[in-house]
Amino acid sequence: MLDKLERVPADVILGLAAACRADPNPDKVDLTVGIYMDEQGRCPVFDAVREAQRTLVAEELTKAYMSPAGDEAFLQGMGRLVLGEGSQALRDRRVGSVQAPGGCGALRLGAEIIRVAAPDARVWVSNPTWPNHFPLLSSVGLVFETYRYYEASDHTVDFDGMVEDLRRATVGDVVLLHGCCHNPCGADLTLEQWGVIAGMAERQGFTPFIDFAYQGLGDGIEQDAAGLRLMVERVPEVIIAASCSKNMGLYRERAGIALFVCRDEVNAQALVSQALVVGRRIYSMPPAHGALLAGRVLSSEALTVSWRAELDAMCQRIQGLRSSLRRKLEDKSGGDFGFIEREKGMFSFLGLSVEQALRLRSEYSVYMLDSSRINIAGVNDHNVDYLAAAVAAVL
């Protein structure tokens, strides 16, 4: 039986990162995988997380299963972090929340719930979107429509195109939005544009599904949530998949949450019960460690202050890297790279052809996706000159 299965190709991004690791060139630059890296090229553990871990290990009394909905401190803390301390939806108790194995697990829980609620739902995704959205959402049988989003020629959001396409989204459809720091393009909606999409959701009746994996890495924790919160204020039903992978550095611990903003408390409880059935069917119980750490950070004032300061510093460093890369690229090539500074979070397209991206890899050991999507956090003071010179050379 098993011998009939053939080998399938490895994940493209992970494959490129492995190729970079194996490359002997001492000047190599890895701009592939979406993890935050510091000046030394390490993906650091937050001090607050390390401290939470120290106390957790000292105090932990059991490894018995978690509650199926997850750790209460995590659920409460994440609800406030994502929706805001003053959230009316939280006060009205109409938000159902379920811990999930990472943001991916939360996306999958959301997709499963959509499938139960509206089996014929079409999910509208931006063009482009994070490639993993397709397997995560289509494996439950949902079908896709795409809406225009990124205008590659001038590195902006094609908002008129987006609005025109989403005019066809109706009741029972779901519109997947990137909460902030769009992956892969880094071009985000303005608050005013969020307002327009919220108005369309109100009038047309589609359900926003917000993928929120980068809160705190664009403009700051509260600023990055502004569009999402506006949507929740105006639209009665919103699904959110949030992740602590990037903003708490808990990647391997798989700490995520699905938030179902509903019309009332009864409905929110119904949604939690549905999500628990789904979770039970797929992975049974949520993983403990990462959510317990995040729960400890978010329920301790001192740890929250420390975590926020470290995340803010990370955010500012990314912005600084964007400015410095822009400057160096413009100096070396004479071109206009202002978009790098305008875009948010860890990703941008450099706007190179596939041939140019391949030449960067083979001739300069600069690894980026064929689409020329780069992880800005792979840039640092040591490699920025080399990188800019290499890009200028292939342009």
Ligand SMILES: Cc1ncc(COP(=O)(O)O)c(C=O)c1O
């Ligand atoms: C757009 C987007 N959504 C969701 C995720 C979920 O990440 P995780 O499952 O590691 O929390 C990622 C991670 O790279 C992402 O880029």
